[in-house]
Amino acid sequence: xxxxxxxxxxxxxxxxxxxxxxxxxxxxxxxxxGLFDQLIADGQSAxxxxxxxxxxxxxxxxxxxxxxxxxxxxxxxxRLASESELVVVQATGFSSFRLxxxxxxxxxxxxxxxxxxxHVLVPSAARQLAERxxxxxxxxxxxxxxxxxxxxxxxxxxxxIREIEPSGEMVDLFLSDRRNTAxxxxxxxxxxxxxxxxxxxxxxxxxxxxxxLNRETxxxxxxxxxxxxxxxxxxxxxxxxxxxRIDELTTLDLLRADPSALQQTGSSRAWFISAAHERIxxxxxxxxxxxxxxxxxxxxxxxxxxxxxxxxxxxxxxVVIKALDNVASDIARKDETLWILMYLPVLAGLALSALLLWxxxxxxxxxxxxxxxx
Numbered sequence: 001x002x003x004x005x006x007x008x009x010x011x012x013x014x015x016x017x018x019x020x021x022x023x024x025x026x027x028x029x030x031x032x033x034g035l036f037d038q039l040i041a042d043g044q045s046a047x048x049x050x051x052x053x054x055x056x057x058x059x060x061x062x063x064x065x066x067x068x069x070x071x072x073x074x075x076x077x078x079r080l081a082s083e084s085e086l087v088v089v090q091a092t093g094f095s096s097f098r099l100x101x102x103x104x105x106x107x108x109x110x111x112x113x114x115x116x117x118x119h120v121l122v123p124s125a126a127r128q129l130a131e132r133x134x135x136x137x138x139x140x141x142x143x144x145x146x147x148x149x150x151x152x153x154x155x156x157x158x159x160x161i162r163e164i165e166p167s168g169e170m171v172d173l174f175l176s177d178r179r180n181t182a183x184x185x186x187x188x189x190x191x192x193x194x195x196x197x198x199x200x201x202x203x204x205x206x207x208x209x210x211x212x213l214n215r216e217t218x219x220x221x222x223x224x225x226x227x228x229x230x231x232x233x234x235x236x237x238x239x240x241x242x243x244x245r246i247d248e249l250t251t252l253d254l255l256r257a258d259p260s261a262l263q264q265t266g267s268s269r270a271w272f273i274s275a276a277h278e279r280i281x282x283x284x285x286x287x288x289x290x291x292x293x294x295x296x297x298x299x300x301x302x303x304x305x306x307x308x309x310x311x312x313x314x315x316x317x318x319v320v321i322k323a324l325d326n327v328a329s330d331i332a333r334k335d336e337t338l339w340i341l342m343y344l345p346v347l348a349g350l351a352l353s354a355l356l357l358w359x360x361x362x363x364x365x366x367x368x369x370x371x372x373x374x
Contacts, residue, residue, distance in 0.1 A: 004089060005102040008076070012106045012290075016072035023064040024057075031056055048132075055129040058121040062114065069110045070289035073103060074314065077297045078307055096298050096357040103294045107287025114283035119251045127248040155179070161192075169193055173205060175230070186211045187230065203230040246271070251279050274332035277342040285325070288349030292317050295356035321349050 032053050080086040089099065147164040156179035162172035170192040178184040189208030194201065205228045212221045244264055246254070253261060254276035257269045296314035297307055325345040332341045 004094070005105065008080075008102040009106050011076045011080075012072050012103070013109075015075055016068055016106075016110070019071045019075075020061075020064060020068040023068055024061055027060045027064055028053070028057060031060065051132065052129065055125045055132070058117055058125045062117050062122055065110055065114055065117075066286040066289050069107060069286045070293045070314075070318065073106075073290040073293040074297060074311055077294055078311075081297065081307065096295070096360045097354075099298070100291060100294060100353070100357055103290050104287065107290040110286040110290070111283040114286055115280075118279045118283055123248055123250055126245065130245065130248055156181075173208075175203075182215055184213050184215075186213075187228070189228070201232050203232050204228075205230060246275050251276050254279070268333075268336075270336035271333050273336045273339045274329060274342060277332070277339045278329060281342045281346050284346045285321075285349070288321065288346055288353070289318060291353040292321070292349060292356075295353045295360065298360035299356060317352060321345050321352075324348060 032049075035052055035056070036049055077086065086099075147161045147170075149160070151159045153159065156177070158174075158176040158178075160174040161170045164170050171190070173187070173189045173192045175187040176184070177187070187205060187208060187210050189205035191206040193204045195204050196202075206226065208225055208228060210223045210225065210228065212223075213219075214221065243266060244261075246265055246267060249261065249265075254272045257272040262269060262272065293311075293314045296310045296317065299310055299313070322345075328341040328344050332338045
């Protein structure tokens, strides 16, 4: 590696590390505040908060790194240009494409690290976070049943249990369901059990009675039962049979698009295929952001007003590339044969960078046109 390449990459890496640390802290603290309020409100300890915060960190880093790569590139090239270091290197015969080589190598390094995050760390952390959320939620749902006092788990529902035995069996249960105002129902049972089935949590009541009041006719219907099953999944959640999310699956699982996985997640095959190729393509957008920022700053000559116009141009181009990425994702998720569109933003960014570098080597191109018009 040439000495200039080593020098520029070292400058880029130092600033990239600094901006990444700052942005990760900002994003992470912002996310942790909401997480802290939620967990503390549920009565969880600080250890659980730290565990959840650590599991959200990979996804935060994944979002921040492309932004950090862009900022580090713009800041470094701007400093080199203002201190005339870039002018000296160009005077030695370095073309714009030759100057872009260390920036591309820097972008590839960031892309490789992002690939590790995208394919390994982020899905693993999302899977562990979902499992821990289910465990915490299941512990919270256990507090739904408390003996000796009237509970109101949701509006229009009242529950009372005289005693809960060590085995988990409930004795003398009273349940008033007034969510349907036209016909409120009251259940009483001598015994009850909480069961977890494939369809979700169920309350199994024995030796009881159901009383249904019809407010229109003002009549009361009474039905006795030896056993009755009451669905409570809408009240405490179906934590034992949760559906896995796409972000928890590995990239290989997404590429396979197994029918059982499609059924579990409730997603289509096109969504799986597009999500897999999105994971492959997204890390290289970090290289694109660095190259676009670099190539834009090479446009134009020295100006005492700075390079704010080039920076605005670079930001605008990145917005266009991101919009193209969103459009490509929407199209690919509807047709599994159009997964190739997931790579279109990366190719468009590279082509745009090459065009800008080509223009930067011909500064007189627009001057001639301007003179011709005058």
